[in-house]
Amino acid sequence: MKGMTLMLGVLSIAFAGTAHAEFRAAAAGRDVTPEKMLPVSGGAGPSSPATKKQGQLITRALVLDNGKTRVAIVDEPFLGFPASLCDRVRELVKGIPPANVIIGSAHIHSAPDCYGFPFPMKDGSPGFDPEYITTVVTKTAEAINEAVSKLQPAGLRIASGKAAEKIAYNYYAPELYDRRCHVIQAVAKDGKPIATLVNYASHPEVIGPDQGILSPDFVGPLYDRIAEKGGGTGIFMNGAQGGMVTADCRGPDGKDIQTWEECVRIGNLLADEALRIVSAAPLQENPELFCAATTITFPVESPMMQELLKSAPMLQGKNQDTTKVQTQVNVVNIGTAQVLTIPGEALPNIGFYLKRKMHGANDNNFLFGLTNDAFGYMLTRVDWHSFDRYKYVTETSLGENTGEILITEGLKFVDSCPRPQAGK
Numbered sequence: 216m217k218g219m220t221l222m223l224g225v226l227s228i229a230f231a232g233t234a235h236a237e238f239r240a241a242a243a244g245r246d247v248t249p250e251k252m253l254p255v256s257g258g259a260g261p262s263s264p265a266t267k268k269q270g271q272l273i274t275r276a277l278v279l280d281n282g283k284t285r286v287a288i289v290d291e292p293f294l295g296f297p298a299s300l301c302d303r304v305r306e307l308v309k310g311i312p313p314a315n316v317i318i319g320s321a322h323i324h325s326a327p328d329c330y331g332f333p334f335p336m337k338d339g340s341p342g343f344d345p346e347y348i349t350t351v352v353t354k355t356a357e358a359i360n361e362a363v364s365k366l367q368p369a370g371l372r373i374a375s376g377k378a379a380e381k382i383a384y385n386y387y388a389p390e391l392y393d394r395r396c397h398v399i400q401a402v403a404k405d406g407k408p409i410a411t412l413v414n415y416a417s418h419p420e421v422i423g424p425d426q427g428i429l430s431p432d433f434v435g436p437l438y439d440r441i442a443e444k445g446g447g448t449g450i451f452m453n454g455a456q457g458g459m460v461t462a463d464c465r466g467p468d469g470k471d472i473q474t475w476e477e478c479v480r481i482g483n484l485l486a487d488e489a490l491r492i493v494s495a496a497p498l499q500e501n502p503e504l505f506c507a508a509t510t511i512t513f514p515v516e517s518p519m520m521q522e523l524l525k526s527a528p529m530l531q532g533k534n535q536d537t538t539k540v541q542t543q544v545n546v547v548n549i550g551t552a553q554v555l556t557i558p559g560e561a562l563p564n565i566g567f568y569l570k571r572k573m574h575g576a577n578d579n580n581f582l583f584g585l586t587n588d589a590f591g592y593m594l595t596r597v598d599w600h601s602f603d604r605y606k607y608v609t610e611t612s613l614g615e616n617t618g619e620i621l622i623t624e625g626l627k628f629v630d631s632c633p634r635p636q637a638g639k
Contacts, residue, residue: 231343231520234411238280238501239346240369240401242410243361243446244275245354247292249347250326251342251427254336256294256328257424259523259591259611261335262342265325266427269475270435273354276403277410277450278362279549281504284488285311288412288583289318291351292431293329295589296320296349297529298542298558300329300352307356307431310363314508317556318355318547319452319586324420325430330589333526346632348529369409370392371399373552374496375578382481383417383526386459387604392563393417393454393570396485397581398447398493399549411446413489416454416566418461421471421478431461431473435552436482446490453584454564455557457592458608503636511558511624512541513590516614520591540613542588546628548635550566551576558588562608565618572626574634593617 225384248271256260268566279286283301287308296318305313328343330353336342378396385391397414419432431438434451462481515521515538522536547554549563553575562568566582573580591611595618599608 217271221487230570231364235238235369237281238257238370238504239366240278240409241365241367242275242277242401243269243358243365244273244448245358245559246271247274247351248272252429253327253343253344253347255424256324256330256332256342256430257324257420258294258331259519262332263424264336264427265359265429267429268441269428269430272431273438274351275450276355276359276362277412277448278366279361279401279504280366284504285315286506287311287316287362288452289316289355290452291320291355292323292391292398292434293326294413295327295585296536299529300348301587303352304355307353308359309357311359313343313501314543314545315506316359317547317583317586319466320589320616321419321451322453322456322474322585323432323434324418324424325422325428325432329529331527332527345576363578368404369401369504370498370500371550372402372496373550373579374398374493376492376494379484380414381463382485382488383460383462388578389401392460393566395578396489396492397487397552397579399552400493402498406503408445408447410450411441411489411493412450412452413485414452414455414583415431415485416452416460416584418456418459418564419460421464421481422475423473423475424469424475428479433478433482433485436479437486440483440486441490444486444490446488450488451557452581452586454582455563455584457560458562458594458605460563476635483494499637505548506545507632508543508545509628510541510622513613513617513620514539517610517611520587521612526542544628546632548633551635551637552579553635554581554583555629556583556586557593557621558586559590559593560584561593561621562598562618564593565622568622571623573629595619595620595623598614607629
């Protein structure tokens, strides 16, 4: 397929001496809250100093295995986690093909910079800490390897449904956002949930980068609530939240309530809604599992993005040519669900269209945004530089055709893969 290179050895893999006919799952995590107070990053600009910590930053991994195919889905608590860091993690992971290690960023705006943005702080110090980033890479791999070692027989509950209001809204156009919450819950043979994966589109930026608080934002309380309610390890995979789907922390006066208490309200509400949506789903006792990856090439037309590719080492990675980037995109079939990964922040209209054309049963079409890479906003050419409000999303998008390339090449890849099946 033009512009797409199928990665060998990804479709399925037999593990010599460890093959199991039954489906298995496990989850693990590592606390990556920095010991010293690091500045926090809220976007493509200078980091902001932090003087306080509220909540913990935790990297979490869910590993699924059916004896033929093994997949890790990883949730990183940062603004973005570029491909160069994903590759460093994959090198440390045992027992999973590198392209089957799928690493997404929750897109938290009050956590340390993992891009390596070239913008110094006001005092001249760097806005990121390479030693800390290395620690995150190591701990992420540890979490994945631990989950592999803990694999146990399991089934899945999979469901999609409309979540309650007052979780998210579109700052640019309040009603233009996807209210659907997609959930995968891995359930042990004793009936207890191992993990609950929540796929929902929203910027976790209640706290934001300007209050001097290092925090997981509403994602931290989401994890806590899932565990408290018996849902196991919480995994949050963001969706098509670009331009500008954000947390609905508006108060009665229309002003944002930027407090930890508001993070708790939103995190608890999203967790409760996810658990409600998945609670009535039938148990898929032996679900199918399929994973494939391809490479998609995007031209880089934005001067800002070209400059960042030159000067941000983690963002650049293997992309030595600043006029184009190549990035990994995955399709994963998990029982009746189908997942397509997106290497940036797709605008919601792109998300609606992709889901409508995917093949998951019962609307179980998952989009994992900011996954395997983190290249900024992805919008269609009809929106590119169309009006003032989209000035920022245009500047921080790779190019005018980014959205169309994602749609065309992504769906071509989807259609080339088997359709999801419930299993036997």
